[in-house]
Amino acid sequence: MTATHCPYCALQCAMTVTPAPSPTAVAEVAGREFPTNRGGLCRKGWTSAELLVHPERVTEPLLRTDDGELVAVGWDVALARVAAEIRRAQAEHGKDAVGVFGGGGLTNEKAYLLGKFARVALGTSRIDYNGRFCMSSAAAAANRAFGIDRGLPFPLEDLAAADTVLMLGSNAADTMPPFVQHLAGAREAGGLIVVDPRRSATAALTADGAGLHLQPAPHTDLVLLLGLAHVVLAEGLAHERYLEERTIGLAPVARSVAQWWPERVQAATGVPAPLLRQTAHRLAESARAGSCYILTGRGIEQHADGTDTVTAAINLALLLGLPGSAHGGFGTLTGQGNGQGGREHGQKADQLPGYRKITDPAARAHVARVWGVPEASLPGPGLPAVELLASLGTDDGVRCLLVHGANVAVSAPDAAAVRERLRALDFLVVCDAFLSETAMEADLVLPVLQWAEEEGTMTNLEGRVLRRRGAVQPPPGARSELWIMNRIAALLDAPSRFPEDPREVFEELRAASAGGPADYSGVTYERLDAGEALHWPCPQGSPGTPRLFTDRFAHPDGRARMIPVRAGAPVTASESRPGTFHLATGRLLEHYQSGAQTRRVASLAAAQPEARLAIHPGPAARLGIDDGAWVRVRRAAEARGSSAGLPEVLCRAELATAVRPDTVFLPFHFPGTGSANLLTHASQDPFSGMPEFKTTRVVVEPCGKEQP
Ligand SMILES: Nc1nc2c(c(=O)[nH]1)N[C@H]1C(S)=C(S)[C@@H](COP(=O)(O)OP(=O)(O)OC[C@H]3O[C@@H](n4cnc5c(=O)[nH]c(N)nc54)[C@H](O)[C@@H]3O)O[C@H]1N2
Ligand SMILES: Nc1nc2c(c(=O)[nH]1)N[C@H]1C(S)=C(S)[C@@H](COP(=O)(O)OP(=O)(O)OC[C@H]3O[C@@H](n4cnc5c(=O)[nH]c(N)nc54)[C@H](O)[C@@H]3O)O[C@H]1N2
Ligand code: SF4
Numbered sequence: 001m002t003a004t005h006c007p008y009c010a011l012q013c014a015m016t017v018t019p020a021p022s023p024t025a026v027a028e029v030a031g032r033e034f035p036t037n038r039g040g041l042c043r044k045g046w047t048s049a050e051l052l053v054h055p056e057r058v059t060e061p062l063l064r065t066d067d068g069e070l071v072a073v074g075w076d077v078a079l080a081r082v083a084a085e086i087r088r089a090q091a092e093h094g095k096d097a098v099g100v101f102g103g104g105g106l107t108n109e110k111a112y113l114l115g116k117f118a119r120v121a122l123g124t125s126r127i128d129y130n131g132r133f134c135m136s137s138a139a140a141a142a143n144r145a146f147g148i149d150r151g152l153p154f155p156l157e158d159l160a161a162a163d164t165v166l167m168l169g170s171n172a173a174d175t176m177p178p179f180v181q182h183l184a185g186a187r188e189a190g191g192l193i194v195v196d197p198r199r200s201a202t203a204a205l206t207a208d209g210a211g212l213h214l215q216p217a218p219h220t221d222l223v224l225l226l227g228l229a230h231v232v233l234a235e236g237l238a239h240e241r242y243l244e245e246r247t248i249g250l251a252p253v254a255r256s257v258a259q260w261w262p263e264r265v266q267a268a269t270g271v272p273a274p275l276l277r278q279t280a281h282r283l284a285e286s287a288r289a290g291s292c293y294i295l296t297g298r299g300i301e302q303h304a305d306g307t308d309t310v311t312a313a314i315n316l317a318l319l320l321g322l323p324g325s326a327h328g329g330f331g332t333l334t335g336q337g338n339g340q341g342g343r344e345h346g347q348k349a350d351q352l353p354g355y356r357k358i359t360d361p362a363a364r365a366h367v368a369r370v371w372g373v374p375e376a377s378l379p380g381p382g383l384p385a386v387e388l389l390a391s392l393g394t395d396d397g398v399r400c401l402l403v404h405g406a407n408v409a410v411s412a413p414d415a416a417a418v419r420e421r422l423r424a425l426d427f428l429v430v431c432d433a434f435l436s437e438t439a440m441e442a443d444l445v446l447p448v449l450q451w452a453e454e455e456g457t458m459t460n461l462e463g464r465v466l467r468r469r470g471a472v473q474p475p476p477g478a479r480s481e482l483w484i485m486n487r488i489a490a491l492l493d494a495p496s497r498f499p500e501d502p503r504e505v506f507e508e509l510r511a512a513s514a515g516g517p518a519d520y521s522g523v524t525y526e527r528l529d530a531g532e533a534l535h536w537p538c539p540q541g542s543p544g545t546p547r548l549f550t551d552r553f554a555h556p557d558g559r560a561r562m563i564p565v566r567a568g569a570p571v572t573a574s575e576s577r578p579g580t581f582h583l584a585t586g587r588l589l590e591h592y593q594s595g596a597q598t599r600r601v602a603s604l605a606a607a608q609p610e611a612r613l614a615i616h617p618g619p620a621a622r623l624g625i626d627d628g629a630w631v632r633v634r635r636a637a638e639a640r641g642s643s644a645g646l647p648e649v650l651c652r653a654e655l656a657t658a659v660r661p662d663t664v665f666l667p668f669h670f671p672g673t674g675s676a677n678l679l680t681h682a683s684q685d686p687f688s689g690m691p692e693f694k695t696t697r698v699v700v701e702p703c704g705k706e707q708p
């Protein structure tokens with residue numbers, strides 16, 4: 001029996017894995033006592049070991065033949081081919097013709113080595129990762145307000161004291177089920193307030209006096225938050241001493257919210273003015289006399305103005321005196337298993353290890369010293385994910401791409417265009433344990449280890465570093481990604497070291513991160529194995545930092561920045577044309593992300609076999625759409641003209657009063673004609689590079705009972 005953590009989300013529930021007597025049988029998983037999950041697991045965690053011995057697992061390198069088939073080849077052939085393709089692309093088109101796309105599910109060791117591999121072995125600036133689609137808006141907002149970005153700057157257990165928790169665009173009841181335990185106090189006190197256009201499972205937790213559900217039109221949260229700030233200021237509810245002592249920038253923020261009185265906010269969002277006032281008063285009362293937390297999720301972040309929306313949420317929290325105080329706080333619920341650590345160690349286009357900036361000369365000098373390479377040899381910042389993907393196969397773009405831990409063919413915005421770009425590459429290498437939809441496009445698939453077969457560390461949503469441990473033997477043909485990078489670096493005659501032992505990589509990561517914002521130099525495998533709870537920053541000899549901001553924020557003057565933000569174009573909550581809706585996308589409890597993993601787990605696939613468009617019974621009846629009928633969904637902008645050849649979604653409808661009459665909801669876990677990202681578009685947040693995932697104007701048409 002080995003103590004480790006779940007492979008999937010950022011809650012990183014603690015579990016034990018007990019190998020089965022036969023190597024082809026499924027290992028046994030059980031929940032383990034830990035402060036975040038308290039022994040609980042969700043259905044994905046319970047079934048996670050099934051994938052270790054899944055018949056569809058890739059166990060040999062697969063190379064595409066001239067006939068388009070993927071055939072098994074030996075590792076020597078596979079790696080020699082990768083090195084040859086890298087050399088060829090770079091000889092013909094320059095260093096930046098080779099790109100790397102990483103993932104927020106990689107261990108810290110793999111994420112760190114991947115960033116080093118790109119900059120040192122490949123000499124390319126073109127590296128980014130799927131976390132760009134996840135936490136980037138929240139990260140950008142936290143960095144500019146607090147000077148540092150750690151999703152939760154406090155341990156989850158602190159929520160036990162809360163009598164009010166405002167959850168903005170997070171459906172944790174489905175996306176992190178064991179997290180719901182931490183809301184017990186707030187629900188008992190009637191103070192769980194959920195902002196979601198949908199009556200999500202989390203919004204339903206507010207029933208029976210447990211709290212309030214605010215149901216704004218999609219993409220109107222910025223106005224809603226400006227309105228809450230307006231009430232707090234106009235009704236004298238702000239924490240004046242805190243603002244005076246710990247922040248700068250109140251005056252311009254106060255001016256910017258003056259125009260958003262509750263009745264005007266009601267007109268823009270659909271949230272009744274009295275409910276807005278009640279919410280502001282509740283937050284302020286518990287900030288003063290109880291304990292109040294504000295948490296954000298992807299619902300308010302995955303927008304083209306996501307950074308500004310999170311900034312508005314931070315401004316509200318600062319007005320109430322919450323961040324860093326003993327009576328509450330502000331935080332963001334990180335998503336992927338190592339979403340936090342994955343954004344600290346250098347797989348992001350603009351970063352070096354330790355959450356350092358690649359443009360900062362001191363940071364470059366430090367990291368170059370640790371790596372033993374000249375500072376001038378380190379490339380500058382690359383392109384954020386959307387732009388990186390758009391550059392694939394273009395004349396001056398990336399010609400050869402290596403993918404580690406992402407399934408962009410399903411999960412990137414405007415997925416049909418992304419697939420075209422993948423096909424335009426000269427050579428695509430995908431490291432995965434399964435033939436994901438992206439791997440299906442590859443010229444070469446390299447089979448990698450899964451979570452229970454490797455050692456390493458993960459950093460959970462609280463910034464706490466955890467040990468991932470090998471519990472079962474991997475299949476003979478699969479290799480660790482550290483080994484793969486080591487071998488390719490050797491074939492390329494790369495300078496510096498690319499250790500294949502995770503512990504050695506971690507030792508180097510400690511040195512590279514030392515002195516940076518995310519300082520891991522005091523974290524060791526020994527301390528973690530001894531059960532110490534280490535939250536970064538954790539310099540040498542430090543006990544770690546479970547709570548940030550208790551005395552100061554991370555800006556040089558110690559103060560948080562209040563930054564005025566404005567709502568964009570006027571937003572209307574009403575359905576403008578029959579059949580036209582806001583499309584909101586998101587998650588189901590049973591499936592994880594692109595579904596490459598969970599669609600292969602029989603019990604999860606049986607519970608949610610296909611994409612279904614949730615639509616309110618009112619508009620459905622007007623359009624003649626019955627429950628279970630097939631519908632065609634197109635982007636509204638394109639539905640007006642001729643749409644021949646343009647992407648569209650075909651899937652079944654599911655009548656649901658949980659969605660607003662002006663909104664439809666589609667999960668993004670499915671490929672093929674039900675793939676939500678055929679409809680999303682790649683317009684980006686200017687600060688974070690986050691695409692607009694959460695709202696697209698679409699037209700829905702019935703197509704009858706039979707599959708068209
Ligand atoms: N089951 C499951 N769990 C997961 C994952 C998974 O794929 N499946 N993925 C993990 C990852 S990487 C992440 S990032 C997290 C994500 O966790 P969440 O942020 O909880 O997940 P989402 O379902 O993307 O979005 C949350 C809610 O946002 C709402 N929403 C949509 N548009 C808007 C809007 O304009 N305003 C507001 N206020 N809300 C809106 C949706 O209705 C949805 O209920 O989950 C993690 N856990
Ligand atoms: N419309 C819409 N689109 C979205 C979102 C949304 O809410 N709406 N959410 C976005 C968010 S928040 C996220 S995080 C992204 C996630 O999007 P994806 O990148 O698609 O995430 P996964 O499905 O987790 O893909 C991970 C892949 O890596 C493999 N894998 C797992 N572990 C490892 C490993 O250690 N090494 C390697 N090499 N491979 C591994 C898995 O088998 C899988 O194929 O999707 C984004 N896309
Ligand atoms: S909540 Fe997240 S970490 Fe916990 S069992 Fe489910 S998927 Fe795994």
Ligand SMILES: [Mo]
Pocket residue numbers: 133134135335336
């Ligand atoms: Mo995510």
